[in-house]
Amino acid sequence: MAKELAHPGDWVQVHSVILKAGERAPGVPDDTARVPLEMRVKGFCVHEARVGQPATVLTAAGRQVSGILVAVEPAYEHDFGRPVPELLKVAAALRRRYRDGGAGCD
Amino acid sequence: MTDGSYQAVMARKNQIIRASVGIDYEQFNTGRMTFDYEGMMRQTGYALAEIISIQRAAGVGNTPLLELRNLTRLARDTAEPGYGARILVKDEAANPSGSFKARRAAVSVFHAKRHGYPGVLAATSGNYGAAVASQAAIQGLNCIIVQEVYDSRGVGQPEIVEKGRVCEAYGAEVVQLSVGPELFYVALRLLEETGYFNASLYTPFGIAGIETLGYEIGMEVKERYGRPPDAVVVTHAGGGNVTGTARGLARAGCKDTTVIGASVDLRGLHMASDHDFNRKSFTTGHTGFGVPFATWPDRTDVPRNAARPLRYLERYVLVTQGDVFYTTEALAQLEGLERGPAGNTSLAAAIALAREMKSDEILVVQETEYTGAGKHPSAQLTFARESGVEIKLGDPALNVPGQVIIIPEQPEQVKVRDYDLDGARKSYLRNAVSNFGLSYVTTGEMEFLAAETRSDVQFVQAVLRELGVECPC
Numbered sequence: 001m002a003k004e005l006a007h008p009g010d011w012v013q014v015h016s017v018i019l020k021a022g023e024r025a026p027g028v029p030d031d032t033a034r035v036p037l038e039m040r041v042k043g044f045c046v047h048e049a050r051v052g053q054p055a056t057v058l059t060a061a062g063r064q065v066s067g068i069l070v071a072v073e074p075a076y077e078h079d080f081g082r083p084v085p086e087l088l089k090v091a092a093a094l095r096r097r098y099r100d101g102g103a104g105c106d
Numbered sequence: 107m108t109d110g111s112y113q114a115v116m117a118r119k120n121q122i123i124r125a126s127v128g129i130d131y132e133q134f135n136t137g138r139m140t141f142d143y144e145g146m147m148r149q150t151g152y153a154l155a156e157i158i159s160i161q162r163a164a165g166v167g168n169t170p171l172l173e174l175r176n177l178t179r180l181a182r183d184t185a186e187p188g189y190g191a192r193i194l195v196k197d198e199a200a201n202p203s204g205s206f207k208a209r210r211a212a213v214s215v216f217h218a219k220r221h222g223y224p225g226v227l228a229a230t231s232g233n234y235g236a237a238v239a240s241q242a243a244i245q246g247l248n249c250i251i252v253q254e255v256y257d258s259r260g261v262g263q264p265e266i267v268e269k270g271r272v273c274e275a276y277g278a279e280v281v282q283l284s285v286g287p288e289l290f291y292v293a294l295r296l297l298e299e300t301g302y303f304n305a306s307l308y309t310p311f312g313i314a315g316i317e318t319l320g321y322e323i324g325m326e327v328k329e330r331y332g333r334p335p336d337a338v339v340v341t342h343a344g345g346g347n348v349t350g351t352a353r354g355l356a357r358a359g360c361k362d363t364t365v366i367g368a369s370v371d372l373r374g375l376h377m378a379s380d381h382d383f384n385r386k387s388f389t390t391g392h393t394g395f396g397v398p399f400a401t402w403p404d405r406t407d408v409p410r411n412a413a414r415p416l417r418y419l420e421r422y423v424l425v426t427q428g429d430v431f432y433t434t435e436a437l438a439q440l441e442g443l444e445r446g447p448a449g450n451t452s453l454a455a456a457i458a459l460a461r462e463m464k465s466d467e468i469l470v471v472q473e474t475e476y477t478g479a480g481k482h483p484s485a486q487l488t489f490a491r492e493s494g495v496e497i498k499l500g501d502p503a504l505n506v507p508g509q510v511i512i513i514p515e516q517p518e519q520v521k522v523r524d525y526d527l528d529g530a531r532k533s534y535l536r537n538a539v540s541n542f543g544l545s546y547v548t549t550g551e552m553e554f555l556a557a558e559t560r561s562d563v564q565f566v567q568a569v570l571r572e573l574g575v576e577c578p579c
Contacts, residue, residue: 011250012551019112019286019288019291019435021472023112023288025112025137025288025291028287028378029376029378029380031330031381031476032286032380034380035258035284035380036258036286037283037284037292038283039282039283040255041281042274042280042299043279056416060249060274060277060279061248061250061278062248062298063277063279063299074263076271077252077267078262078264078268078271079169079480079485080482081264081484081485081487081489082485083484084484084488084497085146086498086499087483087487087513089430089499090432090435090436090499090515091435091438091439093515096575098179104359
């Protein structure tokens, strides 16, 4: 379960709005102009804070950055995804081409 | 207190850049529009031999040049008799941070260290971030990487999330932003706040760093095969890869080697659109950068972009996302190399281009990149499918960027589509006329524009006259 309370020194992520909707750069597409420019930064929490509260972090470059605490010990959630049937078929066909008895489907 | 508003920071852009890059770009201006490009490139202050030595000291370059015997066979088996060039690949994934971008970063970060900057900053969502972070680790400098990662729902692009992770692994602070061109505004604010060096992708230092890549290819092919490569195919995005590689090939004496750019065709998707952001499966190497940076290079975080691809491109071809995923699979299955996928854009083009070339010719693919979680065909196609993009087998020519990815069933279906370079040249000239408000040009200006577009004065004159610009006879 995701932690809700950060202690000083915990690795956390803060979020802030850099430009509000309506303050975006001229010329951005409408769908982008309608939403804010948001920033997320990770660092060591300087003081105790709960998720949803203001917090200040010390970043890897040594800057202090303030925002709303959005995660304590934020995880990397990207992965290799699911097997892609189309690619599995392509791979099998390539193996069949140059390997005797190459495994694959027809 | 300094005004941090968007308008105020953008108005201070030139002074922020001057302080953070250490180059006074105005000294290269030779007129209202013209500038001394070669003079600017010499401004790097490093000769090729010095760049090689800086890179070697940082573990960069001298990567393996591999002959892809099985992909060559695949190209020959699907070509007319007597056709199917020998395909070589420069395995740039062997650089410390897993891509050719280490070459760019090594010189910039060395320069920052030598000139006493307290840290380095780069605004990039690509492999360049990892490269700068890795080189900063070697030089003992602090590092901030500013990335465009999330859409407004907070959904991150898996390829970029991975690039952020690797920057953090090398000890960088990663500033993750939502979609929008204001990435550069944030970078400028941070440069002002920190006094860091701007390791822009587009300085002469960065481009000079890539010259070693073209140089190594030219020298090694000549030594191994007794002749220069007939063609080198380069994944084209911001233009630095094309520019640096072409300049390096020229330094290796490969004057007759054809330089071909290749991009993934994502035409139709808006690069600054919150909605379109997560409907593309490639975040670099695509037309969203390739076309605008060719037709107007000076759209970056420096006043004069050292990457000027139209000066060097002899041909520009497009492939589809499906072609690149297929080729990435073929590289793994037939050559035992798991790389890419974005870095395999030029390799996908090479399979088709090799078929057009004679079997005694040599075609070099000048990069590979590392692969990993998020930055992998299965990760990117899983994400695409979850984002509502249809994925199927068939003829990739029928793909619709952002809607349908079609993976070829047979190698014959991997094809290139030529992008009209004369059209790109005309766009460049239209942009010059509009950005500089030209109502007339001088002979010298026409010569500059001809060099900028790798064309001639007659071509420039004809296009400008069509646009109502007064030209000397």
